[in-house]
Amino acid sequence: MRIVHYLNQFFGGLGGEERAGTPLEVREGALGPGKLLEQLLGGDAKVVTTLICGDNHAVENQDAMVADAIEKVRQAEADLFVAGPCFQAGRYGMAAGALCSAVQSKLSIPVITGMADENPGADLYREFLYIVDSGTNAARMREVFMTMANLARKMMSKTPIGSPKEEGYLTRGLIRDQFVEKTAGERLVDMVLAKVKGELFESEMVPTAFAPVPMPPSIKDLTKAKIMLITDGGLVPKGNPDKIQGSVATRWGSYSIDGCDDLKGEDYEISHGGYDPQFVHQDPDRLVPLDVMRQLEKEGVIGELYDEFLSTSGLANPLSNTRRMGREMAAKAKQLGIDAIILTST
């Protein structure tokens, strides 16, 4: 088993903060904690190459450093890539996460790292990687390496990996289905009895808190404002030229309303399976209020209605799509000097 191990300047024995600017260095064989890793993995496990990089350099030159490191991992013909463990060190965690992520996707070999739950690298990368929960105490290096070694062995032998609790990795925030003994009906009664009796129970799903979005400042003079209309109700021109999917949409479109006072049902169709579309078919202004906005523009209440509306479908659409599309739409609006957006949703 050929291993490449990544360490920061401190664990790599180069020094402390004063060496944080060190660019990527390559060493033959295992260094420092890497020797313990070799020992714990046992068998024919050998750290063939150790990569060391200063934490600041890693963060400031991430793309170049990662590309360079990937080449080294490829040259070493590694079967496994290990980074850290990083404990609480944030820059180290970010670098380790970026490296593991890139090695995993570009070289398709198993990767493993360890971090404390609070490490910012954990937040960014937990979804894509198995990150062993190292806690913050570096004195636990041995136990952490053991957990990493166990997981690494499972990954290499393609043994199914159990729950975060069982295997010692940070919850990735992903879902996979499993068939269980009891029906949902039985599980519901079990759980409600436990809850009403004040006993401990484990919910099958946990709600997520959404980070608050800062409130943009209000419009000071509406009569000068340039406003754009957006909808997630799936209103598209007849023929759906951009082929926007009715559910789990990955695309959005911009459609001209230049010189148009009123949306006509025969010019549009609806790509969205989650609501009864007949009313919007009859009159699309019921979803995208063009007629009224045009009136307000003519009356001078608003400065200008932008001559396109943006559209996609919000049905069953996971955050991974909608976050991206929202950002893209916002970027377009910013570029066009739009002052405000009215989003109409079903």
Add this chain to the structure above:
Amino acid sequence: MQITAALPVAKMVGANRTVLGNGIVHVVGDAKATPEKEKEVRRKLVEQALSALQSDEK
């Protein structure tokens, strides 16, 4: 800002300026009203939206 009938969802994901729309199937319409009345309903909702855009209240 966002006009929607599903306010709980909008609030949960952190939408700052929201106006309650008139139902899921015609968020800025009203299929039960006459065309004139419906336009009034729509205008009212849009005016509420424009008001929200000019306010710093959530």
Add this chain to the structure above:
Amino acid sequence: MQLTLAIHPISEIRFDSKTYLNGATLCVSKEELRRLVLEDSSFEGVDFEIARPGESLRAGPVFDIVEPRAKEPGGSPDWPGILGAPETAGVGTTHVLQGAGVTLLREQSTGDSRGAVGYVLEMSGAPAENCPYASLNHLITIPHTPPGLPEHSRQRAYRVAQLKIAVYLARAALDATPARTEILDLAGANGEDRAGLPRVAYVGQIFSRQRKPQLDEPILYGTDTDGMLPVVLHPNEWLDGAVAPSYHCSLGGAETYFYQNHPVIMELYRRHQTKELNFAGTVATIASANNFDRERNCHFAANLVKWALKADAAILTKFGGGVPHTDLSETARLLEAMGIRTTVQVTDLARDRRVESALLFNFPEVNAIICIGGNSTSWKVPRVERVIAANSGLAEVLAGPFELESLNAVGVANQQGASRLRAMVY
């Protein structure tokens, strides 16, 4: 209000010149059933096939699955409001052909959100391992209606015909001695010896107003639920013909079979009988299309649970996807605020496998969640020996191999509580 189930186990269905019960074999006359179905001029014809557990067989798109059951005279009517007068269901004796199902197929797929295959009945292989319907003997009913027939007439014709068949078959058991009987009764629930037990209620959505019901669509005692407010129902009413599924259900689906064998109601009854809880009763409710309607219905339902059922705890299930999910969590939130502990059953709404996308609500008090997943499970299903479908076009689509999503495998991700799927967070 006592309901007695007279259970007749069925291990085989066979075609014969007459319809009768021979021990555990149900003999079925195609001719008799044809005559029964063609009483409705909406049908041009009807065919029947038998599907057995373990067969290399696929049928679809499935309209509904109904357990053959028939009322003994002297109790409630069969399917009040649809086949009979709308009198209270759930009284008297109901004969059950357990192990059998009447499965009616659609002549065309419902389209977009279900995909081309619709709900698929898979009788063998991986999907069958976790499907409650794969162990039944099915009388597959293939309708033929004229293409010009309005959709609402077609679906109503399907609904009525399927129920008629199911009743007709079970009538063959009326004079036979059942293998066992089960008595469903809440009498004595207020007895002193039960005083300390938690009172648990069930709140079940039976329709979602994000769509309008079809003209004459029979859901609750034959009504289409339009304009309805939440109502209290005795558990027996659900089990004995008061509720039929809407023609349209999303995600993992709901079938008549699991109203008749309601997983939550039957489990609450079981634990009531073992004196672990007092089954306080049930509320049937609907999901709303606008905020006002939602607030009104959720408050109504919560009030019924609190004041009419006097429950300490409640189990809630939904009928559909995202919109009903909001009504579900809002009702649960209101109940918690009234001091009533809740558990909700949700589906995994995350098409991207991420926990963050899975729930559309975040109320700390609604923290007892059963999640039946469904979005990350599918199987590559092979070509099968027999495909049963209403026409060659559908048969071709269903022939396989193709990727069958668990949400389309009828029964696997069932929304009524029958699913053994669970979303695991890792």
